[in-house]
Amino acid sequence: MTFQNSLEFAQFLDAEDALSKYRQEFHYPQVNGKDVIYFTGNSLGLQPKRTQKFVDDVMKDWRELAVEGHFYAEKPWWDYHERLANGLGKVVGAKTQEISVMNTLTVNLHLLMVSFYRPNQKRFKIICEEKAFPSDQYMLQSQVRFHRFDPKEAIVEVKKREGEHSWLVEDILNKIEEVGDELALVLLGGVNYYNGQVFDMKSITQAGKSVGAFVGWDLAHAAGNVELKLHEWNVDFAAWCSYKYMNSGPGNASGIFVNEKHLNRKDIPRFEGWWGTKKETRFLMQPEFDPIETADAWQLSNPPILSIAPYLASLELFDEVGMDALIEKQQKIVSYLEFVLKEIDKEVESSFEIITPKERGCQLSVFLHGEGKTLFDYLMKNGVITDWREPNVIRLAPAPFYSSFVDMYNFGQVLKQGILQK
Template sequence: MNYQNTLAFAQEQDQLDPLRHFKDRFYFPQVNKQDAIYLCGNSLGLQPKSAQMYIDNEMYKWANLAVEGHFKGEEPWVNYHELLAPGAARVVGARESEVVVMNQLTVNLHLMLVSFYRPQGRRFKIITEGGAFPSDQYALETQTRFHGYNPDEAVIELFPREGEHALRTEDILASIKEHADELALVMMGGINYYTGQVFDMEAITKAGHEAGAFVGFDLAHAAGNVPLHLHDWDVDFAVWCSYKYLNSGPGGTSGVYVHERFGNDSSIPRFAGWWGHNAKERFQMKKGFKPMEGAAGWQLSNSQILPMAVHRASLELFDEAGMENLRAKSEKLTGYLEYLIDDVPVGEDVLEMITPRDPQARGCQISMLVKQNSRQLFDRLMEAGIIVDYREPNVIRVAPTPLYNSFEEVYRFSEILHGSLQTVGQK
């Protein structure tokens, strides 16, 4: 696509955008008594206007039915999680039986590691990306310690080559092959939170399986951002949160995927809970855990109804928009952002894009490495009504989200970026 650094071009693209009306279905924070230009969906998605209705429905049931809300009314709470499975499955490319919405992300990651990190003999090592999000790092560190290993020996972290910011797929695959005889698990983010790089999950999964290891992904930055095909890619397990691109509120509920080949395998170790027990016998309150079929057998507690109500509102928007349509817009929108950042007249000694240039190797997010006065630049952007996010030591992450961001907003960001660079003495 031939981009132009003009307001007229941006406005024309918005008029041609078949998804433009979704913007009106979200609330935007106010800065200086105006809607902010919100480019921070990679950290917390905006609130769908329909979320309040879904919460109010459950509050009404709580007020009028109390405990009977579990069993009475149009959508009893006892089965509420089942309402979310179809939409969640479509977002991550899975079968309905392979997904369940429950808990929060790191809780679910630990539950999956109980089942899929099973070190034995020489096979005790885990491959992950270096600089993974701290929750993943801490989970792998403590899980390996739990099994009696030194995490410095058990966790193999992969870093980009010197002078590069993204991991090469060929290097990931080579490391898996190199450590094949001692590898128990490959566990990576689907997208690196810092650089915005999308990993080749299909190739990584294939290589991990050839090495005899389980393969899983943390999709916190991938779910709702890029098309996923977990079942077809043969991924063993995955977890994700719902409060970033899935717009389901701060601390929102999490999702889990478990490939169907494990769904009815009661020999797999797991930490069990009442809600994962065979639903037909759940209220008999007997000893002896019998897991439900599919991913639902990993549930621990009864459903978080209010967070799930918000999540339901968002999933319906995703179904209406369609992931393929969202991805098509995202590639254009992020490509426009890349073009405009490149058009800012400063050199790489001031500003460097560390997100891959290949559209297939990134999602909505572009990360800018700011080499001079980074915090001051971030503050200027925020004061001007541009909500982005800052990651130490000097990265500003910008995420134009296709559900609610526009080409004009990206253009306005570029204008303000240019002006802000001048005010902090970087031009």
């Protein structure tokens, strides 16, 4: 299809879009009396309208049933979290028993590291990407120090080549081979938060496994965004937050994946708690931990029902639409956004540089050469909600559930006005 940078053409694309009706399923902030153009689904997704009922139902059950809500609510709290496993399995490519929901992302990564970072004097190194998200960096450093290794020796960062904005998968694979039998763990972000690059998770996982390492993924920017086949790829473990593309609300509960080959084992090291023991014996208060035969064995405490209710509401939308349809629209709308950016670049003196490679999901990261944060401020004041990253990068993430092609066109016009008004 040959794109056009016109309102009429954008309207045509929206009319052809099978998912356009889902815009009405979300609440939009307003600026200057108009719905915003929302580009920060990679930080916090918009609120689905149906979320309110899911939360209200829990509040009603708490009000009317109190403790009996654990067993007699319409959706009993006792097994409330289990309702998310099937839908999440479809999103990340996993079996239902390989999924659980608990805690928050970095907490879960720490808990999973107990099981999957088990260094010894020979095999103790971890491979990650250069300048991983700070929380991952801190988590890895503290885990390494906890095991009495020096992070400078134990953490191997794969760097981008000089002058490049993205990683080459061959460099990651070569580094895995180079570290070889000293490698205990490969842990990267499935989608890099800064440049939006989607890593070749299948090939990297295979390479890590081939040298005897565990392989895990931080899927904060990948879950609900790109195709994932965690079980098929033989990934050992993964974790993701739910408040970005999964639209479950600020700071909300995290999902985890544990490959079925690690399930139903008492010999695997794991920090354990009451809610991870088998349901059949949980209330017998036995002194010995008896793990649930699913990823729920990694749970510690009662699930936070008021937090996961919005997650369940969002997953209902994902079940209705399916990841294939979301990815199909994602590819088209991001391509149209890229086209609009390049067309505006021709009309103004500034120069835009898209640093996101072709291996991408919803996100385009753009260097605004010759522009400063005043342009970002102009966009925000004029109803374009986006992310700023130093020194002069904006991250644009049109989520397929609620972004329209007209949004992409209108953004281009606001961007042009912001540049020309200097």
